[in-house]
Amino acid sequence: MTPPSLDVAIFSYNRGAYLKNCVESLQRNMPGVRFTVYDDGSDEPGTLAYLQSLGENVRHMKSAGEDRHGGYYNNMQAALDATQADYLLMLQDDLQVVRPFAQEDLSRIHQVFEQSPITVFISPLFMKGSKRAYFQQRYQPDAGLRCYRWSADPQESGKVPQKYADIAVLHVARLRQSGWRFAGSEEANGALANTLFGDMVQVAEPWVFYVPExxxxxxxxxxxxxxxxxxxxxxxxxxxxxxxxxxxxxxxxxxxxxxxxxxxxxxxxxxxxxxxxxxxxxxxxxxxxxxxxxxxxxxxxxxx
Structure with missing residues (x-):
């Protein structure tokens, strides 16, 4: 059986040093994984110089607006439309891949998707220590699939991160089959995911985290x-x-x-x-x- 494939999309704007750190961490810890940087119209000279050094790994996107996120969600849609992989890892330029990503990690992601047919989003992020009680109350271990599953009160009014998060591994085919189009905010995407899919799953061995400050x-x-x-x-x-x-x-x-x-x-x-x-x-x-x-x-x- 052909193993599942994974692409990475990195979304960037005017933070060249952070983008460089993100890309280099990806190359160290996920060697051979295909990645594309979707840049939202950067104009800072250092960022432009680094983007140029990445050659064909960059797509220069035109921002669709001046809202809080610029063209971020349009760029996410472009990444989803362009990939030919089974799964797509969405990253931002202020993230770092912090440990080696092995074939076993991809196999476990594949297993979760295969055994959870309504799962479309899987979080690759370490949990934030500033929210220990939040995560421990809302996520419970699933020893069989070795992951964490949402277990909070169903009346709780949060669709993020219960259903969706901007940083996630996406099941490409399921999103396309649903007719998914990214909305203009994380909250709106959470509400849309709530109508279409099951809860987002948290991996037990995350490999990505936000760079501080x-x-x-x-x-x-x-x-x-x-x-x-x-x-x-x-x-x-x-x-x-x-x-x-x-x-x-x-x-x-x-x-x-x-x-x-x-x-x-x-x-x-x-x-x-x-x-x-x-x-x-x-x-x-x-x-x-x-x-x-x-x-x-x-x-x-x-x-x-």
Whole structure:
């Protein structure tokens, strides 16, 4: 039997150093996997130079609007339309592949999909240590398929991440057969998935996580607070150390009562980065956080 195939789509905008970190981590830990960068009209010189170095692995997309996510969901649809693989891993440029991805990992994903015919989205992400109680209350281990399944009160009003998340492994054929078209927000996609599919599954051995303290774009621009935070923190990628092959094996053999929180298994290269990890640079200091909130409030009250 032909093994299942996997493509990777990476979505990028004006964060060249982060994109480079993402791509290089992919090449180290998922060698041979085909990837395409969907760039949403970057114009920052360093980002453009790196995109050019990737050659045919880049598709230059024209943003469909100036909303919070730019053309992100249109680009996701383009990636889904273009792939010829069985499964498609969706990544953003501020993510890092933090451990070796083995054939066993792909086989387990395939097994989950095969035995869960209404499953379309599988999360490859480590869980956030800042939300320990949330994940432990809402996900329960499935020892048979070695994954975690949503188990919260069905009356709970969250469709994200119960049904959908932007970062996921997608079952391409099932999405196409359903006539799926990405909506303009994560919440709207969660609501759509709720009408079509079963719950999203969380892998037991994730291999991807968000790089901490990254510059967060809103409406395709950085707020003054976000720019200030980056300067205060130092304009460098707070990248992770790769998990060793032996550590990865030990991780895969652990009891599922030990949840895969990133802070418990993955360390940053810079030891001064604090845990639990924070994922927008402006959240690490009070002044940038306040300035960011004030600017976003001003945008809502006085739109251009």
């Amino acid at each position: 990254e510059p967060a774009y809103r409406g395709r621009v950085l707020t003054f607070g976000a720019k200030l935070a980056v300067k205060m923190a130092g304009n460098t990628v707070k990248s992770f150390q790769d998990m060793s092959a032996q550590a990865s094996v030990t991780f895969a053999q652990r009891d599922l009562s030990v949840y895969p929180f990133a802070e418990d298994f993955v360390d940053t290269v810079d030891p001064t980065v604090r845990k639990p990890y924070k994922f927008n640079a402006y959240r690490t200091r009070w002044l940038p956080l306040i300035l960011n909130k004030l600017e976003l409030l001003g945008r809502r009250l006085w739109p251009r």
